[in-house]
Amino acid sequence: MTESTDLAIETSGLVKVFGKTRAVDGVDLAVPAGTVYGVLGPNGAGKTTAVKMLATLLRPDGGEARVFGHDVLREADAVRSRVSLTGQYASIDDDLTGMENLVLLGRLLGHRKPAARDRAARLLDAFGLSDAADRSVKGYSGGMRRRIDIAASIIKTPDVLFLDEPTTGLDPRSRNQVWDIVRIIVAQGTTVMLTTQYLDEADHLASRIAVIDQGKVIAEGTPGELKASVGAGSIHVRLRDANQRADAQRVMARALGGEVQLDADPVALTARISGDESDAGAADRAATALAELAGARITVDDFSLGQPSLDEVFLALTDHPTEQEAAA
Amino acid sequence: MSTATTSETRPSTSYTPAADSLGAVLASGEQPSRPSALSASVTFGWRAMLKIKHVPEQLFDVTAFPIMMTLMFTYLFGGALAGSTGDYLQFLLPGILVMSVVMITMYTGVGVNTDIEKGVFDRFRTLPIWRPAALVGAVLGDVFRYAMASTVILVLGLILGFRPGGGLAGVLTAVLLLMAFSFAFSWIWTMFGLLLRTEKSVMGVSMLVLFPMTFLSNVFVNPETMPGWLQAFVDVNPIAHLVAAVRGLMEGNPEAGEITWTLVSGGVILAVFGTLTMRLYNRK
C-alpha cells in the first residue's frame, strides 16, 4: 500500500483503440513521484494517446490508470486538480496576448484577478517573456510559444506535469532552455512525464525511460539499464601508424571477443565491448585490450570509451531503426 | 556574455531560465479554491470579449449583415407586399430582427470548431472546473453579439420609421425573449461544432437548417397565403412562434400562447442539444 503512494502514475494493461489501430496496446507503467520519466518512441508509437488518457482527455478502452492513486476515469476531477498537460501542439489562444492567456487560466484555476495577474507577470518574467507579454501569441516564435505553453501548465504548480514532445521543432538553444526549465520544475518536487522521439533528450533528462513502439512498452528501466541490455559500450582507439591498423584489429578482436570496425579515419578503430558473461567491467576489459596492443608494440595515441547510444538501444530492441537513423 | 544592445533587441533568444525566479513562482503555489460554475462560465465569457477586442473584424456579421438584411428586404418586398415600405417595416422589423439573430447563432458552432482544431479546448478540458463552463462562456459571449445585432437593427429600424406600439418596455422584453431563445438555440451549433470535422461543414449544415427554418415562417409574409402543407410546417416551426411572440411584444399586444411556445421550445432545445453537446465534449 505504501508503495503505491510513492508512485505518481501507475497504469496496467492500458488500451486505446482507434478503429483498427491499437494506438496503445496494453501499457504497464510505474512512475516514481518526483522524477522525470521519459517515454521514448518513434512517430505513431502511441505516446500522445497514452499521455492524453493519463491527463483525462481520452477515455481508455481497457486497463486502468491512476495518478497519485486516483483513477483517471472514476476520479477524473481529482486527477485534473493534480495534473497539467503541455500538449504536442500548442494549446494557447493565438488571438490573446501572453498575459491574457495566463490570467485567463489563473482565473479558471480559482485565483482572484489580482493574484492571477501577479502570478502571470512573475511567470512571464521567469520565462523571459515579459517583453512579449502584451503581444498576441500569434506573433511568438516557436521557442516562445513552447515557453508560454509550459508556463500556462504551471500556473498552479502541478503534482504531475505531462510534456508531450516539448522540444520537437526547436533549435538547439531553445531546446536547452526547455531542458533547463524541466530540471527546475522537477527540482521543485513536480513529477514530469516527458515524451520524446529524441534519444539523447530522454538520456539527459529522465531517470527512468519506457521505450514504446506500436502501442507496447518494449523496454523499461534507467538509461544505464537500457544501455546495458544492449552492450556495455565501445572503445575507440587512434593509432600513430595507419600501417598497424590491421594488426590492431586482430589483437583487439581477440582481446574483446567481438567485431572491430575500421573507422573512416585511417588510424582509428572502434570495438564493441559486448554484453558481459565475465564479471569484468567495461573499462577493465578495455584496459586489457589496450595492454595487449602495447604488448604487440602497436602505438596508441589516444583512446576513449563510449556508451552505446540510445539509437543503438532502439535498433536492438525493435529490429527496425528509428526515423532519425533511417533518415541519416 | 551578451551586450546590453543585443539583449534589448533579441530578448527572446538570449533568455536563460533562472532557477531562482522560476523556482520561487513554483514554490509560492498557494492553492486557490475551485471556481464556481458561474464564475468559470463568466471567465470564459471574458475570453470571448477579449477575442472580440483583438479581432474586431468578427463583428462584421453582427453589424453589416443585419443592416443589409433589413434594408434589402424592406425595399425589396415593401411595395409589393404591403403597399408601402413604411407599412411593411412595421410588420417586417421584428421578423428580420429574429431572422438575423438566429442566423448569427451558427457562428457559435464555427467558433467551437476552430477552438477544437487549435487544441485550445484540450487545455480547458484538463482543468478541474465545471465541465460545460467553456461552452457556456462561449455562448454567453455570443449572446453579447446577438445583443449588438439587435441594437443595430432596432436603431436602423427607428431611423427608417419603425414605431413599436409596445414602447421601450415591449421592445426590451421582446429582445430579452429573443436572447434567451438564441442562447438555447446556439446549443444546436455547439453540438455540430463538436461533431463535424471542419469549419466548412459546420457552416454547410447550419445553412441547411437555418434557411428553411427562417424563410419558411412568418418573417416576411402572413402564412395564411401559403399552401396547407407549408402552413403545417410553419405551425410547428419554433422560429415562427418566436417571431409571433416578438412581434406581439413590440406591437404592444403580447400573446401569452406564443411566448409560452417559445420558452418551452427553447427549453426543450437546450435540454436536448445541451446534453448531446456535453456528451460529445466529454467523449472527445
Ligand SMILES: Nc1ncnc2c1ncn2[C@@H]1O[C@H](COP(=O)(O)OP(=O)(O)OP(=O)(O)O)[C@@H](O)[C@H]1O
Ligand atoms: N484521433 C485518432 N483517430 C484515429 N487514429 C488515431 C487518433 N489519434 C491517434 N491515432 C493513431 O494512433 C497511433 C498512435 O498515435 P499517437 O499520436 O499516440 O502517436 P505518437 O507516439 O504521439 O506519435 P508522434 O511522435 O508522431 O506524435 C497512430 O497510428 C495514429 O495514427
Ligand SMILES: [Mg+2]
Ligand atoms: Mg504525439
